[in-house]
Amino acid sequence: MLAQSPPPLAQRTAQTDLPLDGPRADMLLPEVRLAIAVDPENRSISGEARYLVEARETLESLAFDLDPRFRISSIRIGQRTLENSEWANPDGLLGIALDTPLAEGASTHVFIAWEGAPHIALNPPWEGGFVWERTPSGEPWIATAVQGEGCDLFWPCIDHSSSRIGVIDTLVTVPDGLIAAGNGALIETRDHGDGTITFHWRARDPSNYGVSLQIGPYQMASRDYHSRFGNIIPIRFWHLPESKDGAHRLVAEMATYLDFFEARIGPYPFADEKAGVAETPHLGMEHQTINAYGNRFRRDPLGYDWLLQHEFAHEWFANQLTNATISHMWLHEGIGQWMQPLYLEWARGRMLHDAEMWRIRQRLHNRVPLVSRDGTLPDYNDQDSGWGTDIYYKGAWVMHSLRFLVGDDVLFPALTRLTYGTNNPQPGEIAPVLRTTDDFRAILEDMTGDDLAWFFDAYFYRAALPRLIAKREGRWLDLRWETPSDHDFAMPLELQTDGELRRIAMPDGSARVDLGDADTHFLIDPHNRILRYDEAIDETD
Structure with a gap:
């Protein structure tokens, strides 16, 4: 039986994290193999995805999110190719019939092939999709940025923050002369001898919107960072040829970010893969282990690149700690934003910390709560509500006040526990966690012995400031x-x-x-x- 009464197309494809219900709620994806061929000249893609689907509860059917502007050419369950009548995707919710129910704990392989011209981003990264640009020398320069709209804008996925993939192999095929920088570790490159080359990347535990395509005539700046935890972290920056000097400067700067975050929060979560960055035609996005960077290597009187530092903070607060639903998105953006004045305090002293906090304070709106009690939120880009701004700046200021209330000796160990699910995270033993605002409160109350309902209610669930x-x-x-x-x-x-x-x-x-x-x-x-x-x-x- 196919899923019934999905949200209308305009809603499904335009917004991520819609209610996780029906088969999507009970499907686990331990393994995904995602192969995408990118055609820059025609601004189109073709893809083949193979999933290992495991049933959390008994499944009568399967469901994926996929923008219906794509044409689905084939679906296979196990070894059987389905008839067109056995699946439907008129509304962005791809429902797939099963011959027999998939029992709780059982698994099956699913194959989906699709092709078409993906939605072009209107104002990336805030209004996302595919970005098709040209480098200064005229070569294709391509990126995806889909945080607000979801992974379904270019591949069949379960478009919800709480749905993580165990391991994803991403194989991106591009014309010769281009490089596809991807999530995780590079497994191999394969020259097909027909004018195309495939880059095979493998990543563990990626968030859905963190899976990205970043393609260009890249060169690479690199260095290895010797962590205070005893391991070595490869820093890799894919940049355009004309950006060589800036990229090498920022690679060195990234080593200071690693030092700061590992000292304040804990070990870099993806050290077994890389700390990666790719220069992109849009401003930026926290794609797991391959952050998008488009700040044009501009120097700042504060002495650091605010964009790169912010996106790198998301490796901890978005990719390692992931909000359980979009209602708790301040956990990504507010804590990540607060890491900027903290970094300035650590690297340049208290005056710069205070200057940055003052700048942030002037940008608060306080028109709607940071966290919705019923899950109903204004649009991220709604300027009247200001929610898409407050989750950054008000969230950062709440953390600043919380620091005063409980002190560093409580707050930073609490952040470590919140981020890793343990008080003593160690490289090689780290897995992402899903978190809510109430999780943070529970950890703080456990560590302080105090009831903090008054603090959380006033700052998170009320709009007006005390x-x-x-x-x-x-x-x-x-x-x-x-x-x-x-x-x-x-x-x-x-x-x-x-x-x-x-x-x-x-x-x-x-x-x-x-x-x-x-x-x-x-x-x-x-x-x-x-x-x-x-x-x-x-x-x-």
């Missing part, structure tokens, strides 16, 4: 938090008086402080550690 009401009467200062939350907002405050810095506890959301003298000058939150409403910022257009 407001601090301060009223002075002579030597007395009355402080009170106001939030839309039903919980008392128990955020403590730092108070500076005549050179003395005090931490003021506010367990019920209020406090009365003796300033000692009616003329005492005071300053609340002098280091700007708490995310709260600020009229000077939040009332400025």
Whole structure:
């Protein structure tokens, strides 16, 4: 029986992470072999995919997501080729009939062949799809960027954050003179003698949107990084010939990123494959082990390449730690964004950290919650809601305030546990984890012994920022938090008086402080550690 009542085509193909139901919810993909031939002149692709499908529960049928602009030429289950009447894909949900149910725990091989002209990205990477460009010397320069729209824009997949592939072999065939930089480790290249060459890559545990095609007349800059964990990590940067100097500079910079992330969070998760980058015609994207980079090697007065550092952060916060649903996307973007001021603090000092936090603070919208309680979210690109911005910048500022609340000795070990599922991750023993905001709360509560419902409700499930009401009467200062939350907002405050810095506890959301003298000058939150409403910022257009 085929899946019934799928979402309309415009919705299915335009948005990833739609509800995981029907056969898609009960299909595991331990192995995928994805072969794609790319025709730059006609802007088309043809593909053949072989899947090992394992049933989580008994399956009456199978289902994959695939943009229906492609023509499916063949589907095979085991050794049997299906008749056209045994499958249908009019709406982007490819339903495949089974002769007999696939029992729980059983597996079968599925083969799908398709071809066509993929959707062209309108504004990559924000509005994604295929990118067909030319290098400055006129050669084909091709990339995919499908985070918001999903892997189904160019191959049959289960388009949901929670669906990971055990091992994927990606075989990309391109015209001679081009190189396809891919996910994972390069297994072989095969020259067919007919003007085409195939690049065979193998990756473990990739996220669906992290599977990518990045193709051009590339050269490679490389070095090996000797990790503090005792292993060696290959750094590889595929770049256009005219970008040689910039690529070699950034390869050296990437070694500092590795040092920082491994010191702060833990071992690089994909050291057995590579830390890879490919120069692309669009700005960037966190494709697992082959990040897209299009920042044009511009130097920055902060002393680092913000784009490359941000995308590399996603190897930990997106590719290793993956949000269980798109509702928790701040775990990718907010924590990843926060890694930038943290890196500046580590590499260049506190002043640059504070300068970056101040820049970020001015970009918050606070119109909708960071996390939806019912899974209903505004569109990422909806400028009115600002959700697609707040998951970065508000998420980063929530982490900044959380650092003040619990301290480094709690927060960074908590991030390690959140990211790896263990307190002591070791190279060779790392597998990706799916996480929600509640998972983070549970870890922090376990480590602190405190109930943090008040913090998570106010910052993640409410749009408006907490407001601090301060009223002075002579030597007395009355402080009170106001939030839309039903919980008392128990955020403590730092108070500076005549050179003395005090931490003021506010367990019920209020406090009365003796300033000692009616003329005492005071300053609340002098280091700007708490995310709260600020009229000077939040009332400025």
